[in-house]
Amino acid sequence: EDKVVQSPLSLVVHEGDTVTLNCSYEVTNFRSLLWYKQEKKAPTFLFMLTSSGIEKKSGRLSSILDKKELFSILNITATQTGDSAVYLCAVDRSTGTASKLTFGTGTRLQVTL
């Protein structure tokens, strides 16, 4: 059975801290791993990773994939209160032209002043 596991489930940090969110997976036909940020409504796309060892960066956020050990991490440096959200990891399971996303349950991040 395909599964995506995120840890921790939740964490509270102070503004300025650095956090690392984890995502491990066991799926058949891996195509890519995606990270989303979900505040109050729809998830918004952060990164898509397809190759091991290549870091993706966007401002204070970065992510990397390890396809051998089947995990990814999302780092956020110098956290701000606006980073408070649920961070979702999803794995795209290839089925030809049709992609299917299997999501983890998310990590709830709260950044306090």
Place this chain on the structure above:
Amino acid sequence: NAGVTQTPKFQVLKTGQSMTLQCAQDMNHEYMSWYRQDPGMGLRLIHYSVGAGITDQGEVPNGYNVSRSTTEDFPLRLLSAAPSQTSVYFCASSREWSGINEQFFGPGTRLTVL
């Protein structure tokens, strides 16, 4: 572009009632999908479509029907609502796989079945 739009935003149904959740996108995306999000369960795929006239089941298809008569629209039908279908429903769209498959999500529909 409006992106992905969903209606209604909120809905309350009684057990046994039927209804259709609407989803539309104006990005000419081939791939559209429906997810439900429940506390502690993450997002789960209900049905998806790779193009007009083509649909397939996801992880949790029971109790839901879909059709795709146009590229733009992908409605989700609840045939006989049950309390277990109380959830937040998200529609998403993306281009077919070409090395990039970012899915764009709609704002969601919060459904309560009494």
